[in-house]
Amino acid sequence: MPSGTLLYAQSGGVTAVINATAAAVIQAARARKVRVLAARNGILGALREELIDTSRESAATVRALAHTPGGAFGSCRVKLKSLEADRARYERLIAVLRAHEVRWFLYNGGNDSADTALKLSQLAAEFDYPLTCVGVPKTVDNDLAVTDCCPGFGSAAKYTAVSVREAALDVAAMADTSTKVFVYEAMGRHAGWLAAAAGLAGKTADEAPQLILFPERPYDEADFLARVQRVVDRVGWCVVVASEGIRDADGRFVADAGAGKDAFGHTQLGGVAARLAGRVHDALGLKVHWTLPDYLQRSARHIASATDLEQAQAVGRKAVEFAFKGMNATMPVIVRTADAPYRWKIEAAPLARIANREKKMPAGFIRRDGYGITAAARRYLEPLIRGEAYPPYGRDGLPRYVSLRNPAVPRQLPAFTD
The missing domain is CATH 3.40.50.460 (Phosphofructokinase domain)
Known part of the structure; x- marks a missing residue:
């Protein structure tokens, strides 16, 4: 395993299971003795060099993260423009990654985030910087291209x-x-x-x-x-x-x-x-x-789908695997292999096929009168909500969610002025 650090960031609207993906990423990287940093508030944290050292969180806390909603490290709605229009920002990102010896970047978000990861991989190649960028799927809207469904x-x-x-x-x-x-x-x-x-x-x-x-x-x-x-x-x-x-x-x-x-x-x-x-x-x-x-x-x-939780963890583990294999500019996507019984697997897809694309409802999923769903839609949807993945509850009757300490990593660069 080459030396270096993995940087993970969350993007866009969070989901009930995005932290389960985060936990899977941290656990998979720890198993390979690789340090994981997290960007505070998504890509903004990387730009501002506001990075979190996840190695200072206990294994028990990371496990509890899997049943905690929200975005444990903070997220943001920020889309970087083209390499030409936003070059200063991209170059700043490369500088931050270089300063912290980041060799793998995992961006957990939707199609706009896939575009950012793709562009960053292109700039790293231009700068001859050894970086593997992997997009990690997440959205409640289920509108990501290529993947059969989307965690969240x-x-x-x-x-x-x-x-x-x-x-x-x-x-x-x-x-x-x-x-x-x-x-x-x-x-x-x-x-x-x-x-x-x-x-x-x-x-x-x-x-x-x-x-x-x-x-x-x-x-x-x-x-x-x-x-x-x-x-x-x-x-x-x-x-x-x-x-x-x-x-x-x-x-x-x-x-x-x-x-x-x-x-x-x-x-x-x-x-x-x-x-x-x-x-x-x-x-x-x-x-x-x-x-x-x-x-x-x-x-x-509190009412998460067991299928959704399993898939959220699976894409996190696969994202780490793909990153360490050097599978640059890819995303782990869910491939359905059977409806009944429901079967699925994870495969790699190029970010170029996902970035800025939007998957809408197939015409065959909407009833002919336009006001309901068809049997085909029901076959597609039902497996995705099956199973219950309840969080543990305390004696006060409320779920036992976890809050991370999120200790900051010392800055190595001057403050970024946009």
């Missing part, structure tokens, strides 16, 4: 399906004299994977959610309202699941938070459930409740 999605999908089923029982109980329509907003800017997962809550046309709104289909308000009314007339109540990224026929987001764009250049969304609820109430005169689970969807470690 299965647990968010399980939370969504369970929440919708439980809320539907509440609505059904109260519908005679109270709420007739309940609207649930799911994450998903351009891809409706989480909204689709809500479809697992019911199996017939009369079971919730009776209507699902996907970003892959244009939103037609008149048709939507007519369908809500028909469901209420037939069932007595209606549960609607709407993806946050639904757009009208002209391509405008139905819910635009008006807060501009984030660091990734994405329009800030939020509030589609409230907007839909208002239209249902005003147009149909029905009592409506709505919910915006938001961060709850991605942080719900």
Whole structure:
């Protein structure tokens, strides 16, 4: 094993199991006697030379990290531009890596993070610096290209399906004299994977959610309202699941938070459930409740999918293996080999096939009328939410999550000014 240090960083919105990936990375590297540093707050920590020495965390703490949600080292929404436009930043990264003898860089994130890892690998080659860059998959949106599914999605999908089923029982109980329509907003800017997962809550046309709104289909308000009314007339109540990224026929987001764009250049969304609820109430005169689970969807470690946890740990271990084999500019991806029984394996895919690409719902996963999922979608989704991976609970009735000490590594370079 060549000498050197491994640097791990988390990127973008965290998930219920991203720390399980982190724990697997640390454990796999420790087994090979390789020191692991972590960047504080993702790529920003690397730029600022704010690095964490994970070797000072006990083995028990690292094990507990696997059942703790959030991002243990901090994450960020920062996307570096091209090598030409952001060259000073990339050169700073090389300088930091060189100063701390980093030979392997693992970036745990989505397609934008894969792009950063890819560009860093290209610059390292230009500078003749011995660096192996590996992207590690993570996103609740399940929109990464190439991989069959993405760690983080299965647990968010399980939370969504369970929440919708439980809320539907509440609505059904109260519908005679109270709420007739309940609207649930799911994450998903351009891809409706989480909204689709809500479809697992019911199996017939009369079971919730009776209507699902996907970003892959244009939103037609008149048709939507007519369908809500028909469901209420037939069932007595209606549960609607709407993806946050639904757009009208002209391509405008139905819910635009008006807060501009984030660091990734994405329009800030939020509030589609409230907007839909208002239209249902005003147009149909029905009592409506709505919910915006938001961060709850991605942080719900208390009801994580066992499949998701296993896959999150598997990609972490494989990322270390690929890195130490010198498999530069790659990502460990999940390959499904069978639906029933569900079987999968981990293979390497080039970052060039993943960076800045987005996997949307296949047309065959959306019901012909556009408001539900098909049997094919159900076959794909069901294995991903199977199994329970409960965290340990304390006598106070709460999960026993861990907080890391995150001791800083002494800086070797002058402060970075962007």
